[in-house]
Amino acid sequence: KQEVTQIPAALSVPEGENLVLNCSFTDSAIYNLQWFRQDPGKGLTSLLLIQSSQREQTSGRLNASLDKSSGRSTLYIAASQPGDSATYLCAVREYGNKLVFGAGTILRVKS
Amino acid sequence: NAGVMQNPRHLVRRRGQEARLRCSPMKGHSHVYWYRQLPEEGLKFMVYLQKENIIDESGMPKERFSAEFPKEGPSILRIQQVVRGDSAAYFCASSPTRDRGSSGNTIYFGEGSWLTVV
Numbered sequence: 001k002q003e004v005t006q007i008p009a010a011l012s013v014p015e016g017e018n019l020v021l022n023c024s025f026t027d028s029a030i031y032n033l034q035w036f037r038q039d040p041g042k043g044l045t046s047l048l049l050i051q052s053s054q055r056e057q058t059s060g061r062l063n064a065s066l067d068k069s070s071g072r073s074t075l076y077i078a079a080s081q082p083g084d085s086a087t088y089l090c091a092v093r094e095y096g097n098k099l100v101f102g103a104g105t106i107l108r109v110k111s
Numbered sequence: 112n113a114g115v116m117q118n119p120r121h122l123v124r125r126r127g128q129e130a131r132l133r134c135s136p137m138k139g140h141s142h143v144y145w146y147r148q149l150p151e152e153g154l155k156f157m158v159y160l161q162k163e164n165i166i167d168e169s170g171m172p173k174e175r176f177s178a179e180f181p182k183e184g185p186s187i188l189r190i191q192q193v194v195r196g197d198s199a200a201y202f203c204a205s206s207p208t209r210d211r212g213s214s215g216n217t218i219y220f221g222e223g224s225w226l227t228v229v
Binding site for chain 2 (some may be wrong): 034036041042043044045046049089091093096097098099100101102103104
């Protein structure tokens with residue numbers, strides 16, 4: 001059974017810092033991995049999607065990497081801003097289209 | 112192109128009543144998924160549907176919960192005889208029929224329906 005773990009559970013940083021969020025998964029037989037952002041009381045916004053054959057994806061200040069063999073992914077946020085404060089969710093997509101989510105990392109960027 | 116539309120956004124039901132949550136997928140998407148987010152927990156898969164077919168319902172509770180995605184109209188998640196433990200955010204997601212490359216594999220989520228059982 002696939003399990004996804006995100007570390008740390010919560011993170012508080014001053015504005016401008018670069019930071020890394022970690023995600024690990026137990027079964028490497030995945031179709032892709034997706035990072036989402038969730039604001040309180042809101043839905044999920046897709047940030048980056050990495051196919052199982054890819055190593056990384058970049059969008060603006062965000063960079064996500066994937067090491068499928070070791071079951072790890074990282075989300076790197078450069079020059080963090082208060083507007084980045086949210087919960088970040090990692091999800092692996094199994095063959096059969098099911099997403100398995102981690103519990104999330106709650107990020108707070110202080111101004 | 113409107114995103115995944117869910118309604119109602121907020122729903123309050125008394126114990127024993129029925130809750131119906133609706134989801135209209137993005138235009139051109141024929142795959143629909145329902146996920147539940149309990150307070151202080153991550154999202155858990157419930158069911159995966161295509162038009163008129165349930166593909167995977169391995170995450171659905173055995174009793175009181177049902178889902179459909181008819182040929183016409185939105186997908187419906189139905190919870191009968193609700194209990195306090197059903198209070199949660201229910202998210203619908205959709206994806207395209209065919210693989211359109213890296214971006215086409217993205218699953219898009221709606222804003223969620225928050226169910227409160229009193």
